[in-house]
Amino acid sequence: MGRYRYSQSSSSSRRLWSNGEPEVSSTPLRRSMSFGIPNICYCGLLTVMRPMDSADEYPGRMFFGFKDYKYGPPHLVKWWDEAMMEEFQELRCALDNQGDCIRVLQNGDGQEAYNQIEF
Numbered sequence: 001m002g003r004y005r006y007s008q009s010s011s012s013s014r015r016l017w018s019n020g021e022p023e024v025s026s027t028p029l030r031r032s033m034s035f036g037i038p039n040i041c042y043c044g045l046l047t048v049m050r051p052m053d054s055a056d057e058y059p060g061r062m063f064f065g066f067k068d069y070k071y072g073p074p075h076l077v078k079w080w081d082e083a084m085m086e087e088f089q090e091l092r093c094a095l096d097n098q099g100d101c102i103r104v105l106q107n108g109d110g111q112e113a114y115n116q117i118e119f
Helices: 080-107 111-116
Strands: 048-051 062-065 077-079
Touching: 062 080, 077 080
Parallel strands: none
Antiparallel strands: 048 062, 062 077
C-alpha cells in the first residue's frame, strides 16, 4: 500500500458517527480511498463510524464504512484500528519531514537551504 498525502485533514470537526440518512459528498475522490480514515464509500456516499452488529463475525468491533455494509461490495468496510494506525504513520512521516526541514535550516545557509526543501 503506497503512502499518499491527501488534502483533507483528520480533524475532530469531521463527522465520524451518524445514524441518519446517508449523504452524497461533493468532495472529489482521493487517489487511495483505502488509506487512513475513509470519508467516502466506494459508492460515493459518506462513510460512518459504527460497531459491527452482534450477529456479525466480529460483534462490536468499530469500523468505518457504508451505513448498510451488509449489502456487500461495492461498499467500503475498514476497521477502526487499521485506519488509526495508517493515520499515525502519516503523522509520523510528516513530523519526520518537518524535523528534516528544521535541521536543514539550522545547519544550512539560510535561503539556499530553504530553496532546496521540497514541500
